[in-house]
Amino acid sequence: MSATVIDGLRWEVRARGSGQPLLLLHGFTGRGTAWGAHATAFARSFRVITVDLPGHGRTGTAAPDRMTVERTADDLATILGRAGAVPADVLGYSLGARIALRLAVAHPGVVRRLVLESPSAGLETADERAARRRADEDLAARLEADGIDAFVTEWARQPVFASHAALPPARAARLRAMRLANSPNGLAASLRSAGQGAMEPLFVRLGGIDARTLVIAGALDDRGRPRAERVARGIPGARLEIIADAGHTPHEEHPAAFRRLALDFLLEDPAA
Numbered sequence: 155m156s157a158t159v160i161d162g163l164r165w166e167v168r169a170r171g172s173g174q175p176l177l178l179l180h181g182f183t184g185r186g187t188a189w190g191a192h193a194t195a196f197a198r199s200f201r202v203i204t205v206d207l208p209g210h211g212r213t214g215t216a217a218p219d220r221m222t223v224e225r226t227a228d229d230l231a232t233i234l235g236r237a238g239a240v241p242a243d244v245l246g247y248s249l250g251a252r253i254a255l256r257l258a259v260a261h262p263g264v265v266r267r268l269v270l271e272s273p274s275a276g277l278e279t280a281d282e283r284a285a286r287r288r289a290d291e292d293l294a295a296r297l298e299a300d301g302i303d304a305f306v307t308e309w310a311r312q313p314v315f316a317s318h319a320a321l322p323p324a325r326a327a328r329l330r331a332m333r334l335a336n337s338p339n340g341l342a343a344s345l346r347s348a349g350q351g352a353m354e355p356l357f358v359r360l361g362g363i364d365a366r367t368l369v370i371a372g373a374l375d376d377r378g379r380p381r382a383e384r385v386a387r388g389i390p391g392a393r394l395e396i397i398a399d400a401g402h403t404p405h406e407e408h409p410a411a412f413r414r415l416a417l418d419f420l421l422e423d424p425a426a
Contacts, residue, residue: 157212158236160229163220166212167233168204171197174266175239176420177230178204179250181272181403182344183309183333185211190328192405192413199421203239205230207249209344210336221347224354227256231264241266243420247405248272248378249344252353255385258367259359268367268389269416272402274381275388276355286351294342305341306333317374317401325406360388367392368419370412372400393419 158165168186176196180188186204189196196202206213208221215221230253234240244265246254251273258265277283297305310318310330318326346352367389371382373396386394395415397404405412 158233160232161220163208163216163229164212164214165208165229165233166206167237169201169237171200171202173200175234175237175242176200176202177234177239177242177244178202179230179244179246179253180204180207180210181248181250182348183210183306183336183341184247184250185332185336187211188332189405191409192416195413196417196420199417200243201239203234203237203242205233207253207344208348209340209342215337215340215343218343218347221343222352223253223256223348224260226253226348227260230257231261234264240264243267243269245269245416245420246271246273248274248402249348252276252350253348255356255360255363256353258363258365259356262362262364265365267420268363268365269370269419270367270382270385271370271405271412272372272375272378272382273369273385274350274378275357275360275385276353277350278355278357283351283355286349287346288351290345290349290351294345297338297342297345302334302336302338302341305338306330309333314375314377314402317372317399317407318403320399321406329406357384357388360385361390363389366419366424368415369394370404370415371396372402372404372407373398374401378402
């Protein structure tokens with residue numbers, strides 16, 4: 155593990171393996187270690203770089219304008235540059251997928267291939283963004299008032315995670331423990347700064363992404379799947395894979411299928 159400071163924000167960065175760099179970006183309430191067995195498998199073929207995103211794990215918390223999706227993508231470009239890891243393949247889940255998208259549009263030379271799990275390009279209208287900011291502010295306030303345990307319980311009960319009922323008990327327990335290990339203030343700051351309502355929508359910029367792209371979504375993710383499909387349609391040549399019997403987190407619900415899709419794509423001959 156190592157600490158990297160960029161413009162006053164402390165980042166937790168980990169690296170293992172060798173070869174083509176592969177940056178893994180976790181989702182909200184996660185941390186770099188969330189990739190678990192996936193990171194171990196990827197490290198057999200890649201130089202795997204994981205980070206704790208701002209407000210998560212051991213990475214710091216800062217002013218709202220310092221923790222946005224946009225500033226986070228800029229920091230990641232700097233981290234990869236300092237590590238001699240450019241261009242990198244980038245795999246992101248949910249919040250991490252939104253940040254990966256921003257990285258690809260704002261720093262195209264940094265990204266070679268892109269794997270987006272349950273991505274969103276943001277919210278299209280000002281009214282939608284304002285409503286989401288209000289909802290995230292309410293959630294952040296409850297988190298600060300009620301504490302991390304109550305928040306994690308509430309978060310897990312959202313309809314988007316209904317398919318987690320089928321997770322093996324040990325995997326479900328690990329997921330909850332990881333969420334509980336986060337700081338309430340850090341997660342609240344992330345909600346306010348990096349939610350879908352706070353980010354610049356990327357719909358009109360998807361067509362400029364030239365990285366080879368794979369989009370993965372779960373068939374049971376009624377809200378997220380259409381968003382992922384739209385992202386795939388917007389990126390030239392993007393490939394879309396829908397994993398049956400999975401919801402918003404295919405990498406947790408069907409890890410073998412998810413890993414096979416990601417590895418086959420990342421190791422594919424570029425001339426193919």
